[in-house]
Every structure is written in C-alpha cells, then in structure tokens.
Amino acid sequence: MKDTCPVLEVCVVMFTVQDSRLQVLLSQQPQSSWHLPVLAVEPHPSLESAALACLTNCTGLTEAYLEQLYSYSDCSGQAGRRRVMVAYFALLPSDQPSTGGACRQEAAWHPVDAPPPLGDNHGEILKYALRRLRYKLEYTAVGFELLPETFSLSELQRTYEIILGEKLDKRNFRRRILEAGVIEPTNVQRMGEGRPARLFRYRADAVAEVKARRLFP
Amino acid sequence: MKDTCPVLEVCVVMFTVQDSRLQVLLSQQPQSSWHLPVLAVEPHPSLESAALACLTNCTGLTEAYLEQLYSYSDCSGQAGRRRVMVAYFALLPSDQPSTGGACRQEAAWHPVDAPPPLGDNHGEILKYALRRLRYKLEYTAVGFELLPETFSLSELQRTYEIILGEKLDKRNFRRRILEAGVIEPTNVQRMGEGRPARLFRYRADAVAEVKARRLFP
DNA sequence: TCAAAAGTGTTACCAGTACACCCATGG
DNA sequence: CCATGGGTGTACTGGTAACACTTTTGA
Known part of the structure; x- marks a missing residue:
C-alpha cells in the first residue's frame, strides 16, 4: 500500500435546538481535544451515505436534513499522506432522541455560541456551517x-x-x-x-x- | 496497492464570455465524448492547487476566480475502486488568451446554452455550475x-x-x-x-x- | 448631418416595517 | 377573575421598476 493513498473522511456538523439555544454535537477521544464527529468513507458506497452513517452512529437517527458543505484537504499528517475531509451539516428535530448511546465516541451537545476549543480545522468548519445555516435560513x-x-x-x-x-x-x-x-x-x-x-x-x-x-x- | 485506494480528481468548469455568449471549456480525448477538464489531485499539495493547475494546463493562466462547487463520489468504475471528484468553477476575463496551446487535452470553447453531450455526470456538474454562477451574480x-x-x-x-x-x-x-x-x-x-x-x-x-x-x- | 453608443432624473407603485389590542384556556 | 400565551389589521414609508431624451464622437 503506497503512502500516497489518500485518507478520505466525512465530518458532520449536527445542529439542533435545545434549551432555547442552537447546539452542536461534538465528540472527544480520551486525552484529546473536542472534534466534530468524523467517519472514514472507506466502507461506504458514497460520500452521502458515509455522512448519513456518521449521523446515525452519533444520534441513532436514520434520516435528517443533510447537506454537503465543503471539502478540505490537508497534507500535514504523516509525511506525504494526504487527508481529504468532506464536511456536511445536518439539522435534527428538537424532539428526537438526541445523543443515542449508540454513539461510539464520547459525544455531547454544546451551544454554538460558546463551543470548546476544537482540534484540526474543525473550528473553522463549524463557523462556516453556522454561517451557511443562518444564511440559508433567511431565504x-x-x-x-x-x-x-x-x-x-x-x-x-x-x-x-x-x-x-x-x-x-x-x-x-x-x-x-x-x-x-x-x-x-x-x-x-x-x-x-x-x-x-x-x-x-x-x-x-x-x-x-x-x-x-x-x-x- | 489495495484497490480500495480511492481515486481523487478535480474538475474545473471554466466560464468566459465570447461572441456575446457564455462559453465553457470542454475537452475531448480521442474516440470519447466531451468532458470537463479533469486532473488527478495526486501530485499537488491541495485540492485548490490541483484545480488551479488544471486551469493553468488548459488556459495558460496562472490566476483566475476559482471557487469550489461540490464533491461527487462514484463507485461504478473498476470494481470497488472509488472515485471522488471535487468540482470547481472558474471565471476567465474575456480578453485573456483563452485556450493556450499548453492544453494537453483537445479543448475548445462551447456555448453553455448548447453544449455537446457530456460523459459521466459532467452534464449535471455543468448545470449546477451555471446555476451557481447565475445565482452568485445576482447578489x-x-x-x-x-x-x-x-x-x-x-x-x-x-x-x-x-x-x-x-x-x-x-x-x-x-x-x-x-x-x-x-x-x-x-x-x-x-x-x-x-x-x-x-x-x-x-x-x-x-x-x-x-x-x-x-x-x- | 447622420448614425451609434453614452449618459442622465422623475414618478408611481408595491412591499416591508412598525405598531396595540382582544381571545381562549387553565389555575 | 387573573395570568399566560395565541391570534389578528392598518397606516406609513422607503425602495424598486418603468420610462425618453440629450450628448458626444466618427464617418
């Protein structure tokens, strides 16, 4: 396996409204900073279905509003190993069983106006997702x-x-x-x-x- | 090399105005249908720079308005081999030396309102790019x-x-x-x-x- | 002096905004 | 009967759209 083989992942910015605030689902591996939920595209037939799987993993929901945001690339990982991250955002109804125990990673809702520091470029992705959501809501x-x-x-x-x-x-x-x-x-x-x-x-x-x-x- | 290693490519929908019409640059390999210009991301440091290289290959220009459109995935190629295509669109000033001879592929400008049949899902990508351009132009x-x-x-x-x-x-x-x-x-x-x-x-x-x-x- | 494109203001209408009171129910 | 949230109409104002003629140059 050549190390030029790129790593393909999706991440999903999941929004919901709870306690009169807009919240986003973040996950945290042990001893690491908070991140958006991420999933390897690998076993899934398409980017879309990988994103949906990521959402299902984290929430137990099998459908929701899901929209592709942007694709980011990064070469700073293991030498020469390219990472490509396709970001999505999702909207979850406020009455649904939010963080199902099905979530493998430790995940929790955080208010978007005061999120914890995020690793990688996930802070940027979250900001962009929020801008898109607000913008989209208007028209x-x-x-x-x-x-x-x-x-x-x-x-x-x-x-x-x-x-x-x-x-x-x-x-x-x-x-x-x-x-x-x-x-x-x-x-x-x-x-x-x-x-x-x-x-x-x-x-x-x-x-x-x-x-x-x-x-x- | 595993065949699960995904193929990463960019394509660029290049627009310009000529002869009072909006035109798009298409390329044609011998014995094949028309396509949008495509380039493997592989040797390039980022998606952006791959897209820019694709543009330079085809036009000789080293800068232009360039914006990411959408990412498409496809598994229908060689069995199990995933293809991911990140689409961009570009706007070229109408006075620039358009199709430089530097273009490796056989490329030509086509009016967007009467394009030839396009292979793969490139027709869909072109339609989307045009929608985005019109939309963007309005605001x-x-x-x-x-x-x-x-x-x-x-x-x-x-x-x-x-x-x-x-x-x-x-x-x-x-x-x-x-x-x-x-x-x-x-x-x-x-x-x-x-x-x-x-x-x-x-x-x-x-x-x-x-x-x-x-x-x- | 004619053709061709550049440049310039006003009016009418519609849509957005601001605003305050009555209604139905549960306690 | 009181508190709580639900529901309703109008007047004004500012922005948008429609519209026709004069100006400057080259031929």
Missing part, C-alpha cells in the same frame, strides 16, 4: 427541519429567533411565512399554559428555495 | 471577473445580460451598481463607434458579498 424554508413534525407558529418563530439571534415581529412573521405557502395548518390544537395553539406542518410539496430579491438589476 | 460582484481589468458600464451590463439571459434597464443598472460602490471610475476613456465611454475598474477593497434582503422577517 429557504430549512428552519422546519429543526422542529418536530408539527409545531405552532410561536415555536417556529422562536426557532428563527434563536438561530438568527434577533427578535422578530410576530404579525409580520406570521403573515410572511403563511404567504410563502410553505406550511399548512393541521386540525390539531395543542393545549398549553395559555390559549391553545393551532399546529402546523411543513408542506411536502412546497418549493424549498424561494428566490430572494437580487442586488443587481 | 455578489463576481461578474467583474469575466471582464478585462477596465471596462465600460455598457460592457458590464452586457455581461450581466448575457449570463442572466434577460435585458436590463440601463439607468437602473447604473444607479445600483454605482451605489453598491464596487467599481470606481478611471480617468481613461475609450473611443469607439459612438460617444466615448468612461472606463471603470473593480475596487479591490470592495466588499465582495452584499447582503440581499431576506425572505423571512
């Missing part, structure tokens, strides 16, 4: 992926506020999200502390990507 | 990369029209592009068929990415 409907299958409009708004880090106007939020036609009401109501909330669900047939107004004419 | 200043160092506002507008495939209003275009502050006038004028045009240049200190208004409140 697509991807925010639903962080919620249970049905949710109230207030919950949805809170999710947006948590990720974007700013307060939003309730009436404007509702009007726009409804006009965009990406969610539909169910007949179910949820009883809570105050007046019951009507529950909504994501419309499977909705166009995910809505075109924003462009800068240039 | 960043990347369009300048397709022009010479100095250019008139009309030339700039024509470039935008060619890529976006629609006519734009002259006054609105000028107002907005000037307000955005990404270009500055030079003292040079260019004589032509009619009234001379003032030439502009891209401002190196300009913020490349301008935030567009967002969909959700």
Whole structure:
C-alpha cells in the first residue's frame, strides 16, 4: 500500500435546538481535544451515505436534513499522506432522541455560541456551517427541519429567533411565512399554559428555495 | 496497492464570455465524448492547487476566480475502486488568451446554452455550475471577473445580460451598481463607434458579498 | 448631418416595517 | 377573575421598476 493513498473522511456538523439555544454535537477521544464527529468513507458506497452513517452512529437517527458543505484537504499528517475531509451539516428535530448511546465516541451537545476549543480545522468548519445555516435560513424554508413534525407558529418563530439571534415581529412573521405557502395548518390544537395553539406542518410539496430579491438589476 | 485506494480528481468548469455568449471549456480525448477538464489531485499539495493547475494546463493562466462547487463520489468504475471528484468553477476575463496551446487535452470553447453531450455526470456538474454562477451574480460582484481589468458600464451590463439571459434597464443598472460602490471610475476613456465611454475598474477593497434582503422577517 | 453608443432624473407603485389590542384556556 | 400565551389589521414609508431624451464622437 503506497503512502500516497489518500485518507478520505466525512465530518458532520449536527445542529439542533435545545434549551432555547442552537447546539452542536461534538465528540472527544480520551486525552484529546473536542472534534466534530468524523467517519472514514472507506466502507461506504458514497460520500452521502458515509455522512448519513456518521449521523446515525452519533444520534441513532436514520434520516435528517443533510447537506454537503465543503471539502478540505490537508497534507500535514504523516509525511506525504494526504487527508481529504468532506464536511456536511445536518439539522435534527428538537424532539428526537438526541445523543443515542449508540454513539461510539464520547459525544455531547454544546451551544454554538460558546463551543470548546476544537482540534484540526474543525473550528473553522463549524463557523462556516453556522454561517451557511443562518444564511440559508433567511431565504429557504430549512428552519422546519429543526422542529418536530408539527409545531405552532410561536415555536417556529422562536426557532428563527434563536438561530438568527434577533427578535422578530410576530404579525409580520406570521403573515410572511403563511404567504410563502410553505406550511399548512393541521386540525390539531395543542393545549398549553395559555390559549391553545393551532399546529402546523411543513408542506411536502412546497418549493424549498424561494428566490430572494437580487442586488443587481 | 489495495484497490480500495480511492481515486481523487478535480474538475474545473471554466466560464468566459465570447461572441456575446457564455462559453465553457470542454475537452475531448480521442474516440470519447466531451468532458470537463479533469486532473488527478495526486501530485499537488491541495485540492485548490490541483484545480488551479488544471486551469493553468488548459488556459495558460496562472490566476483566475476559482471557487469550489461540490464533491461527487462514484463507485461504478473498476470494481470497488472509488472515485471522488471535487468540482470547481472558474471565471476567465474575456480578453485573456483563452485556450493556450499548453492544453494537453483537445479543448475548445462551447456555448453553455448548447453544449455537446457530456460523459459521466459532467452534464449535471455543468448545470449546477451555471446555476451557481447565475445565482452568485445576482447578489455578489463576481461578474467583474469575466471582464478585462477596465471596462465600460455598457460592457458590464452586457455581461450581466448575457449570463442572466434577460435585458436590463440601463439607468437602473447604473444607479445600483454605482451605489453598491464596487467599481470606481478611471480617468481613461475609450473611443469607439459612438460617444466615448468612461472606463471603470473593480475596487479591490470592495466588499465582495452584499447582503440581499431576506425572505423571512 | 447622420448614425451609434453614452449618459442622465422623475414618478408611481408595491412591499416591508412598525405598531396595540382582544381571545381562549387553565389555575 | 387573573395570568399566560395565541391570534389578528392598518397606516406609513422607503425602495424598486418603468420610462425618453440629450450628448458626444466618427464617418
């Protein structure tokens, strides 16, 4: 086996909302710094499926929103041995069984606004993933992926506020999200502390990507 | 050498504007269909530099706008041998010596709106690159990369029209592009068929990415 | 003096934003 | 009946889009 044979890995930045904060799953090998969960592509048929396997390893979930972020290369390891890391990010619904015991590595959720120091270039990858998430949230409907299958409009708004880090106007939020036609009401109501909330669900047939107004004419 | 050792390659979708059309550089091995230019990553220190080398091979240019697009994996080659292709796209100024003889493969420019059939998944990659280019053009200043160092506002507008495939209003275009502050006038004028045009240049200190208004409140 | 391209302002409309009160339920 | 969160409409304002003529040069 030549040592020019490259090492191919995927890593997955897994986001979820818990305790009113956006959280990311990090793992830690003994005596080492924290890292994003990483998996060798080797036994898997494709990059996608390796990323999904990484997610399943860590959370027990067999599906989630998963999107390729970027590919990084690195030659600084064993002399001449190239490492290529394909980074993904994933969004997990906040009601799912998060860190299943199935996770081989020691993993835990960390708030993204105060993560521990990360090894390799994982800090950079996390920053980029967060930027992509915020950016994407602004012009697509991807925010639903962080919620249970049905949710109230207030919950949805809170999710947006948590990720974007700013307060939003309730009436404007509702009007726009409804006009965009990406969610539909169910007949179910949820009883809570105050007046019951009507529950909504994501419309499977909705166009995910809505075109924003462009800068240039 | 194990046959699980993955093949790592880059391909580069090179765009330029010629003859009032957006063109892409394709290459053709003897007796084979057209492909995007491809290069093995192997001898290069990083994915980036491999992509740049691919570009230099084909055009003689040693720099250009270059951006990573996506990574594709494929197991359908020799049994079990994994291929990973990292795709880039590049923008070449329309005045540069395009297909330098330095290109080892037989390469030629093709209009993107009527490309020949492409092998592998290169048709898909090209389509994606074009989508990204159009999309990017709408909210960043990347369009300048397709022009010479100095250019008139009309030339700039024509470039935008060619890529976006629609006519734009002259006054609105000028107002907005000037307000955005990404270009500055030079003292040079260019004589032509009619009234001379003032030439502009891209401002190196300009913020490349301008935030567009967002969909959700 | 004609053709060809460069350059220049104003108006109308629509969409985004700001804003305050009533409603339904549980305790 | 009170506290809690859910739900609703309007007026203003700022940005976007539509639009036509004058200017400068070369032939």
